[in-house]
Amino acid sequence: xxxxxxxxxxxxxxxxxxxxxxxxVAVVIYGYTLSLKKVYSADADKLTIxxxxxxxxxxxxxxxxxxxxxxxxxxxxxxxxxxxxxxxxNGASVVxxxxxxxxxxxxxxxxxxSSQTAATEQINQLRKSRLDLEQNQRVLNQDxxxxxxxxxxxxxxxxxxxxxxxxxxxTLQEFNKSSQDFEYFQGKLKIVRQAVKQENQSRKMQLxxxxxSMGQMNESLEMIRKNIENMTIKAPVSGKLxxxxxVIGKSYNANEMIGxxxxxQGYKLQAGVDEYYxxxxxxxxxxxxxxxxxxxxxxxSKVIPEVTAGQFQVEMVFKGAAPEGLRRGLSxxxxxxxxxxxxxxxxxxxxxxxxxxxxxxxxxxxxxxxxKNVKIGRKNYLYYEILEGLQKGDEVITSSYDQFNQYDQxxxxx
Numbered sequence: 001x002x003x004x005x006x007x008x009x010x011x012x013x014x015x016x017x018x019x020x021x022x023x024x025v026a027v028v029i030y031g032y033t034l035s036l037k038k039v040y041s042a043d044a045d046k047l048t049i050x051x052x053x054x055x056x057x058x059x060x061x062x063x064x065x066x067x068x069x070x071x072x073x074x075x076x077x078x079x080x081x082x083x084x085x086x087x088x089x090n091g092a093s094v095v096x097x098x099x100x101x102x103x104x105x106x107x108x109x110x111x112x113x114s115s116q117t118a119a120t121e122q123i124n125q126l127r128k129s130r131l132d133l134e135q136n137q138r139v140l141n142q143d144x145x146x147x148x149x150x151x152x153x154x155x156x157x158x159x160x161x162x163x164x165x166x167x168x169x170x171t172l173q174e175f176n177k178s179s180q181d182f183e184y185f186q187g188k189l190k191i192v193r194q195a196v197k198q199e200n201q202s203r204k205m206q207l208x209x210x211x212x213s214m215g216q217m218n219e220s221l222e223m224i225r226k227n228i229e230n231m232t233i234k235a236p237v238s239g240k241l242x243x244x245x246x247v248i249g250k251s252y253n254a255n256e257m258i259g260x261x262x263x264x265q266g267y268k269l270q271a272g273v274d275e276y277y278x279x280x281x282x283x284x285x286x287x288x289x290x291x292x293x294x295x296x297x298x299x300x301s302k303v304i305p306e307v308t309a310g311q312f313q314v315e316m317v318f319k320g321a322a323p324e325g326l327r328r329g330l331s332x333x334x335x336x337x338x339x340x341x342x343x344x345x346x347x348x349x350x351x352x353x354x355x356x357x358x359x360x361x362x363x364x365x366x367x368x369x370x371x372k373n374v375k376i377g378r379k380n381y382l383y384y385e386i387l388e389g390l391q392k393g394d395e396v397i398t399s400s401y402d403q404f405n406q407y408d409q410x411x412x413x414x
Contacts, residue, residue, distance in 0.1 A: 040404035041411045048399035049364055050348040054392045057344040060335045061281075062381040065271035065289065065316065067330040069262035073237050075244070078230055080254040081105030083246045090244040094235040094261065101246050101258070102232045109228070116224050123217045126210050133203050133210075140196045147192050151185035158182035239263040242328070267326045268318070269298060269334060272311035276379070280338050287316050289334040291323045298334070338378070345386035349379065350398030355405045358384065362410055364395040369410040 084104035088094060157178045165175035235241075244259030252258060269289065273281055287298040302315040316334070352361060358376035362369035374389030390396070397410070404410055 038407040039409045040407040044412050050398040052390045052394040053346045056341045057385050059339040060337050063271035063334045065269035065334040067267050067326050068270045070266035070268050071263040072260045074257050075259045076255050079108050083250045092241050095238045098235040100233045112224050119217045119220045126214050147189045154181040154185045267322045269316045275307045287336040289332045346383040351400040355401035362397040367412050
């Protein structure tokens with residue numbers, strides 16, 4: 001009797017296939033898991049890792065300040081034009097009133113000449129009006145003299161005829177004629193005097209108006225003369241000429257800066273400050289710098305809040321006398337103090353801040369760096385002030401995150 005042989009359920013080949021499939025699925029699942037975690041591998045020698053410390057936070061900003069004159073005066077032309085003649089050069093010491101250059105502007109000169117001619121004609125017309133008024137006054141005065149003379153003659157005749165008429169020497173008709181002449185010239189003298197009085201009042205008003213108009217015309221002529229004279233640019237103050245680079249034929253607009261004159265009465269420091277500090281820098285704050293081995297204290301005298309290329313400008317003046325030997329353009333490293341020192345958690349500055357804005361960091365533990373949210377307060381030239389998220393002794397990647405800022409974990413290869 002034959003024995004029934006039972007067939008194996010899975011062959012060796014089948015088992016190998018199943019095992020391979022399971023291994024493949026496991027690899028896929030592991031890879032998918034890693035992709036979800038977004039793990040990045042980095043070499044340790046390409047990273048900068050800093051330890052969180054606890055100590056005094058020095059709330060200062062390091063500035064590269066330039067030495068500039070305490071007072072500078074801008075040189076400009078009230079009228080635009082092209083450079084026709086240059087009398088001095090950049091860096092020259094000048095005194096007030098020294099000619100610097102001459103501007104040529106044919107349109108402006110034509111306008112000045114026309115205005116000058118018109119003003120002169122008006123002045124001549126006003127002078128003629130004054131002469132006419134004076135002539136009228138002389139005529140009226142002469143009329144008064146004539147009427148007064150006629151009245152005196154009529155008065156004498158009237159008195160004589162009155163005596164003769166009383167003695168019956170002359171007729172009534174002759175007496176009436178002398179009486180009428182006397183009364184006529186009396187009335188005429190009153191009228192003429194009243195006319196002279198009114199004319200005098202009117203003449204005074206007209207002469208005052210003429211004088212005022214002539215004064216205005218003369219002021220206009222003087223202004224025109226000064227404008228023509230101002231085509232030659234002169235030094236407004238004494239000092240050293242700077243930022244001055246005219247060439248023959250170069251055009252300048254009206255009130256455009258042609259140069260500066262540095263008044264040599266002292267120096268101050270000017271520096272650009274990162275816009276990060278724009279709400280923390282104020283007038284009156286203190287600063288310090290070193291020059292020739294000595295430390296000098298300064299005070300912020302002016303804050304210019306306009307931001308250009310990520311910086312705003314501050315000006316600082318020395319407390320007391322400025323150091324001897326300063327020259328315009330020298331650079332001095334200056335510490336600007338924003339507030340008093342305080343105890344804080346400190347993290348060394350690094351390029352990570354540009355990637356995260358200080359909102360998170362990679363904290364290193366056992367060769368792995370994990371993202372962690374933090375809160376950063378102030379910063380100085382060495383450290384960031386840590387307010388939340390880290391503890392003393394924590395190790396943080398402080399170099400750039402540009403290569404892995406989209407990852408959740410960084411594996412550090414030794």
